[in-house]
Every structure is written in structure tokens, then in C-alpha cells.
Amino acid sequence: TNKQNNMKKYYDRR
């Protein structure tokens, strides 16, 4: 199965 990643894993808060 595949797990859905979260956007915040990739980009930091500005």
C-alpha cells in the first residue's frame, strides 16, 4: 500500500 504524504513535509513555512 501507499501512504499519502503531507505538503508540509516538503516545504517550510514562510
Add this chain to the structure above:
Amino acid sequence: MFEARLVQCSMLKKVLEAIKELLNEATFDCSDAGIQLQAMDNSHVSLVSLNLRSDGFDKYRCDRNLSMGINLASMTKIMKCAGNDDVLTIKAQDNADNVMFMFESQNQEKVSDYDMKLINLDQEHLGIPETDYSCIIKMPSGEFARICRDLSQFGESVVISCTKEGVKFSAAGDVGAANIKLAQTANVDKEEEAVTIEMQEPVTLTFACRYLNSFTKATALSPQVQLSMSADVPLVVEYKIGDFGHIRYYLAPKIEE
């Protein structure tokens, strides 16, 4: 004060159509440069980034930076009251807690105005770095919408696999498996019908169908769509908006557990 005039208000209707499935509310950041919006969906799996440059508008004035928190269902109600050929003017005072939408018919015999309350939104903005993507695929936006719709019948996920030969979209589930391969077009009469691939390295990534289908609500904005992919980073799905700018959707990939 803020004032933006748009002779064809259909563009804003299409933009709204393109974001309202993913977002319930959003902040429209207005500056001298234009209108920008960045927001994640509720589950923080995807992100919408909209850029409408001020020079695309027929008239544009923004004395002070203004952030308008808008409930998109309310804005949809108002935009439904506009005819496609109406001239739209958006107006707000500095530090206002409301925004006005004015619609004028082409012959100027009907003028309507709608005042909408703004809301305070504490939205996170993410810094998205400039990225050199391994694969950039350009294809007709209608074709992409069709592929996403067709494959979502077969599974919750779509595997997008790009090589220099072409791009393959695959899904599998209880019914069976589906594969759609697109090769680069050799020569086409119209540029917007072309499939082109710029590839540095082949990439295969898995994405949730549901979000891809939501992104295709932007199809009416542009005849072409651009997919940018690199290993282990979000997919970027970009639709150009005529003389204005673009709408970009970012989608975090699914990873093997």
C-alpha cells in the same frame, strides 16, 4: 483603496471554479503587482497557488497591500449573478471588512453591485523553492482531464511514469488495471494539441486520483497543462491564464509504506 476592472468576468468565474472544490476559503493577497493566492486544502496534501498580474486587468489600482479573506461559497453565489460578458469591477477600501463586486452589462443598461463580508483567516504560507524538475510534460488540458477521469474508475491512485519515449498513466484496483501511454507528438497543426516532454532523468511517482481530478476543474482556463515532476517532491500541475499569469497545483506524492 483597491480597484480592479475586468472586461470579461468569465475569467474570474473560471478561476473560482478551479479552486472551490479544493478550498473552502482563501486569502486573496492584493498588491501593486496583482492578486495572489496560496492555500492548502484541508488535509494539507495539495496546495493551490494563483497569480493574476495587475497588467492583465483593464484597470488596476492598489494603493496599499490588502489581504482579503474570502469564503469561496459566498463568492460563488455572487459570481453566479454575473453574466459571462459582464464587465466586473472589484472594489475595497484600505483595511475594509467587506469587498464590493459590481457587474455591468455590455450595453451598460444593467448595473448590479454585491457587497460581501470578508473573513479573518490565519493561513499558513509555504515557501516553495525554485526547482529544476527532472521531467516537464506539456499536453492538452482536455486530454489530461480525460485521463484522470478515466483512470479514477480503476483505483484511488495514478502512477505517472515519464521517460524520453513518452508518459504513462496507470491505475489498478478490483476491476483490473489500466494503462494510458502518450508519446510526444511528431508534428501537429495546432500548438495546443501537442504533447512535449523535456526529460533530464526518468521519473515514476504515485498520486491520489481525487486531487488530480480536482485540479482538472481548471481545464477551462487553458488549452494546455504542464506537469513538472522530480523524484520525491510534489508534482506541479500548471495552467496558464492568458495575459494574467497562472494557477499551479502542488500535490504531495504517495510513498511506499
